[in-house]
Amino acid sequence: MKSNLNLGRLIVITILCFAFACQKDSSVASRSFLMGFSPWHYDNTLEAQSWTYDKIITYGDIISEHMEEGVPWQESYDGSPFPQSFIDEIQSRIALKGIKQKVLLQISPLNVSRNGLANYRGTLPNQTLPEEWSNLAFNDDKVKVAFLNYAKRMVQYFAPDYLLVGVESNLLIRNKPEVWSQYVELQQHIYSELKKVYPNLPISVSMFCVPYFPQWSNEDNLEQQINGLRDIEPYVDFVSFSLHPFMSGLLAESFPDNYLSQLFGLTTKPIAVSESSYSAQVWQTASAPILTFNGSEEKQKNFLKLFLEQSNKSRVEFVIWFCVRDYDALWQNALGSSPDALPWRDTGLYDEQGNERLAMDLWKNWYGKIVER
Numbered sequence: 001m002k003s004n005l006n007l008g009r010l011i012v013i014t015i016l017c018f019a020f021a022c023q024k025d026s027s028v029a030s031r032s033f034l035m036g037f038s039p040w041h042y043d044n045t046l047e048a049q050s051w052t053y054d055k056i057i058t059y060g061d062i063i064s065e066h067m068e069e070g071v072p073w074q075e076s077y078d079g080s081p082f083p084q085s086f087i088d089e090i091q092s093r094i095a096l097k098g099i100k101q102k103v104l105l106q107i108s109p110l111n112v113s114r115n116g117l118a119n120y121r122g123t124l125p126n127q128t129l130p131e132e133w134s135n136l137a138f139n140d141d142k143v144k145v146a147f148l149n150y151a152k153r154m155v156q157y158f159a160p161d162y163l164l165v166g167v168e169s170n171l172l173i174r175n176k177p178e179v180w181s182q183y184v185e186l187q188q189h190i191y192s193e194l195k196k197v198y199p200n201l202p203i204s205v206s207m208f209c210v211p212y213f214p215q216w217s218n219e220d221n222l223e224q225q226i227n228g229l230r231d232i233e234p235y236v237d238f239v240s241f242s243l244h245p246f247m248s249g250l251l252a253e254s255f256p257d258n259y260l261s262q263l264f265g266l267t268t269k270p271i272a273v274s275e276s277s278y279s280a281q282v283w284q285t286a287s288a289p290i291l292t293f294n295g296s297e298e299k300q301k302n303f304l305k306l307f308l309e310q311s312n313k314s315r316v317e318f319v320i321w322f323c324v325r326d327y328d329a330l331w332q333n334a335l336g337s338s339p340d341a342l343p344w345r346d347t348g349l350y351d352e353q354g355n356e357r358l359a360m361d362l363w364k365n366w367y368g369k370i371v372e373r
Contacts, residue, residue: 030372033311034102034318035363036060038275039093042352043329049096051354055324057098059367064104064274064320065093065158068167069125071109071118073133076150077142083123090157104320105160106167106206106274109138109147109186114171116179117143138182144189151194155201162318163198164274165190166205168242173228174211174219184231191235202317204236206274209243209263216249229266238270238317243307244277247343252279252295255303260310272317277347278303280326280357286339295346301359308366321349321363328352 037056041048056063067090072082081087097103111118112126117136119126128134136143151165166187173180191203207229211220233239245259246252255278264271279295311319326348327341335341346352349360 029369031308031312031366031369032315032317032371032373033272034062034371035321035367036062036064036101036104036318037321037324038064038066039096040066040323040327041330042323042325042327042348044334048329052324053096055350057101059324059364060098060101061367061371062102062104062161062318062320063097064106065097065160066106066167066275067154068106068108068112069119070121070127071107071147071150072121073143073146073150074120074130076153077146079149082153083121085123086121090154094158102161102318103158104162104164104274104318105154105158106164107151107154108165108167108169108205109143109183110166110169110172113175114168115175138179139185139189144186147186148190148193151190152197155194155198160201162272163194163201163203164206164240165194165203167274168208169205169232170207170211170225170228173224177224180228180231184235187232188235202237204238204240204272205232206240206242207232209241209245210248212263212266213245213248213259218249226266233267233269236269238272239267240272240274242275243273244275244322244343245303246277246279246293246295251291252293252299255299255306257306260306261314264310264314264316270317271314273307273311273319275320275322276307277322277344278359279343279346280348280351280359281346283342283346286342293343297358300347300357301362304359304362308362323348325350325354326352 037060039052039056041052072086075082109118117129117133117138120129155163169183172183187205194203210217211225212222214220214222241263245255278300279293280297280300281295283293283295285291323344326346328345329352331337331341331345349357349363351357
């Protein structure tokens with residue numbers, strides 16, 4: 001009897017040890033990519049700022065400084081000081097980020113409509129372009145000089161680990177294809193000149209994911225988009241994707257299992273994801289055509305699961321989730337319920353009350369893994 005009891009105890013101990021070992025192995029499993037957020041606040045208050053930075057520092061090893069509110073074109077061209085309000089914003093961002101966090105800096109010569117030159121960053125963001133800049137082409141010598149100077153000054157401020165010098169660049173092919181070659185010429189110039197000064201700084205532009213899936217987007221031509229990617233590839237060190245797949249005919253109804261493997265398979269360059277999101281609530285467009293996006297917590301979690309798993313398989317450099325918390329308060333107040341800001345309002349890993357969504361637990365699990373590059 002005693003022998004049987006000892007044997008039973010041995011079996012139980014062995015099972016427990018095996019289970020513990022499996023659990024331990026799972027908890028220390030590696031990820032190839034850095035994880036982080038942009039510091040997009042859920043409201044225009046100091047409390048919201050503090051809450052946001054606490055979360056993105058606690059659960060991110062990289063921060064995306066997405067500086068897309070216009071370019072101080074004239075100041076960059078002639079070397080005069082940036083507007084003080086812009087300098088104050090830059091210095092505030094630098095002071096608030098985590099000490100050990102890597103930095104992704106995103107700037108762009110494109111406007112937010114992705115159909116022309118970026119607006120002017122004066123005393124306020126996104127001011128109308130001064131008359132002498134309003135009709136300049138992307139490949140105009142004045143634009144080349146100004147944007148290169150701007151990029152250098154922003155690198156000096158932020159000392160980034162990664163730099164994007166264009167945001168969702170391929171949407172220019174959709175919106176104004178006749179100027180795409182001018183944009184590529186500008187990119188070639190900016191990349192070549194920056195690499196002379198910062199040879200070890202990884203430089204790229206981001207490309208929006210939706211145009212590569214014309215079956216869910218009748219605005220895009222796949223051949224044109226692939227050719228555009230090939231035009232850009234010689235002038236980037238890695239290819240970065242802006243990943244908001246629900247902003248298409250998919251309408252947050254479903255997310256194909258092979259979507260990301262197809263997207264990441266478009267290039268042989270290293271890959272990164274410079275922004276991403278998925279709606280966790282049902283919402284509708286504010287004007288015709290009225291479209292309903294059937295987001296949910298479960299769908300958001302499923303998207304994030306597939307996203308992080310494929311990112312690991314593809315050895316992605318970093319992944320950025322755009323907003324950590326739903327910004328209903330910001331949307332209603334400071335943004336004036338703007339329809340342009342509606343698509344991302346309900347994509348936080350925390351809801352508007354600050355409650356964790358299902359996807360946040362998944363994010364934390366992956367964040368706890370060892371980074372092996």
